Amino acid sequence: QKEVEQDPGPLSVPEGAIVSLNCTYSNSAFQYFMWYRQYSRKGPELLMYTYSSGNKEDGRFTAQVDKSSKYISLFIRDSQPSDSATYLCAMSRREGAQKLVFGQGTRLTINP
Amino acid sequence: ETGVTQTPRHLVMGMTNKKSLKCEQHLGHNAMYWYKQSAKKPLELMFVYNFKEQTENNSVPSRFSPECPNSSHLFLHLHTLQPEDSALYLCASSPGSAGGTDTQYFGPGTRLTVL
Numbered sequence: 350q351k352e353v354e355q356d357p358g359p360l361s362v363p364e365g366a367i368v369s370l371n372c373t374y375s376n377s378a379f380q381y382f383m384w385y386r387q388y389s390r391k392g393p394e395l396l397m398y399t400y401s402s403g404n405k406e407d408g409r410f411t412a413q414v415d416k417s418s419k420y421i422s423l424f425i426r427d428s429q430p431s432d433s434a435t436y437l438c439a440m441s442r443r444e445g446a447q448k449l450v451f452g453q454g455t456r457l458t459i460n461p
Numbered sequence: 462e463t464g465v466t467q468t469p470r471h472l473v474m475g476m477t478n479k480k481s482l483k484c485e486q487h488l489g490h491n492a493m494y495w496y497k498q499s500a501k502k503p504l505e506l507m508f509v510y511n512f513k514e515q516t517e518n519n520s521v522p523s524r525f526s527p528e529c530p531n532s533s534h535l536f537l538h539l540h541t542l543q544p545e546d547s548a549l550y551l552c553a554s555s556p557g558s559a560g561g562t563d564t565q566y567f568g569p570g571t572r573l574t575v576l
Binding site (some may be wrong): 351353355357385390391392393394395398437439446447448449450451452453454 | 465492494501502503504505506509511516517551553555563564565566567568569570
């Protein structure tokens with residue numbers, strides 16, 4: 350079993366839709382949860398960071414962590430064509446925070 | 462130059478060649494990383510350096526040899542590679558902290574093809 354599972358998609362939605370991206374994980378020691386966005390021919394860039402359980406909002410983006418279910422989500426409101434990218438979830442333990450474990454990434458396309 | 466830069470951006474090599482990938486960070490960070498990104502697979506951490514010292518080797522085959530001469534530069538020396546080593550190789554850097562978050566900033570990657 351993979352430590353982090355993420356549906357690779359592809360996911361295609363119309364502009365303005367609410368997008369939900371998800372990851373599940375098996376290691377209960379994970380404490381730090383991140384979402385990275387990767388545009389074509391670019392490296393990943395950090396989008397959202399959350400410590401432990403709870404919600405975090407930043408503009409049109411909301412990250413949720415449910416540690417009891419070992420499930421994390423990223424919601425994108427009012428999606429734009431510029432949001433088209435691959436979204437990677439990543440997580441790490443408290444000790445060894447530098448050792449990120451990534452999901453496979455979900456390829457998202459927002460259609461105008 | 463700003464952020465994390467990588468050269469070359471594309472590399473094609475034969476299995477008997479020796480080549481090197483270069484990474485430079487302009488962020489004043491103390492930690493640097495090499496990752497491998499293959500199609501349909503998660504990003505895989507290969508090596509971590511903190512203050513020029515290797516602190517993580519994720520069971521990487523010896524045909525990949527990292528070098529970190531200072532906190533700003535990181536190299537990945539390649540020799541006798543296999544076709545399955547073809548991938549995007551990403552470098553990252555972070556401030557370097559003992560615990561808690563240590564946000565990693567990625568370069569654009571080197572697309573490697575092994576013939």
